[in-house]
Amino acid sequence: MYIQYTMAQLYLPMDLEEEIPSHHLVRVVNTAVNRLDDAFFAAAYPGGGRDSYHKEKSKAWKSQDGKIENWNYDEEQDTWTCKAGRTLHFRYESKERTESGYEIRKRHYRSASCEDCPLKSSCTKVTGNREVTVSMEALRYRN
Numbered sequence: 001m002y003i004q005y006t007m008a009q010l011y012l013p014m015d016l017e018e019e020i021p022s023h024h025l026v027r028v029v030n031t032a033v034n035r036l037d038d039a040f041f042a043a044a045y046p047g048g049g050r051d052s053y054h055k056e057k058s059k060a061w062k063s064q065d066g067k068i069e070n071w072n073y074d075e076e077q078d079t080w081t082c083k084a085g086r087t088l089h090f091r092y093e094s095k096e097r098t099e100s101g102y103e104i105r106k107r108h109y110r111s112a113s114c115e116d117c118p119l120k121s122s123c124t125k126v127t128g129n130r131e132v133t134v135s136m137e138a139l140r141y142r143n
Contacts, residue, residue, distance in 0.1 A: 064122075065082070065083045065084070065119045065122045065123045066122065066123040066124055066130075068080065068132050068134060070083060071083065078090045078107075079109070080109050080132065080134075082111070082119070082123065082130065083119055083123075084117050084118060084119040084120075084123070086111050086112075086113070086114060086117060086130075087111065087112065088109035088110055088111045088130065088131075088132060089109060089110065089111075089112065090107060090108070090109055091108045091109060091110050092107075092108050093105060093106065093107050093108070094106050094108065094133075104135055104137075104138075105135065105136070105137070106133050106134065106135050107133070107134050107135075107136060108131065108132070108133050108134075109131065109132050109133075109134065110129055110130070110131045110132075111129040111130045111131075112129065113129060114128070114129045114130050
């Protein structure tokens with residue numbers, strides 16, 4: 001019943017309904033759902049319900065000193081500034097290829113000095129200076 005998807009699969013029907021048999025259960029469910037009165041749901045969820053959950057927007061996530069998403073990026077200087085005000089400078093860029101063949105560009109940054117930083121223990125476990133690897137494309141999708 002299950003057909004394995006491949007990257008060579010180029011065919012998609014113009015209308016998926018053409019592929020569903022006329023007596024299939026999904027058609028019964030679809031008809032039943034289409035007959036429901038939306039007013040029932042609007043009354044049950046005034047204002048439209050709740051937003052989807054994004055851990056990056058939670059107070060717990062935002063309070064974590066070591067999360068690069070909580071730092072400031074200076075695009076002009078190509079630097080990151082951590083919550084303690086330390087600047088991480090660009091060092092080099094690397095590329096890696098996923099199993100499916102997608103290429104990910106990663107940028108590597110390092111702080112000049114994390115000595116005597118009051119937030120170091122909550123930011124990193126390394127003994128030296130903080131280093132981060134960032135996929136700028138992934139960060140753009142998150143924001």
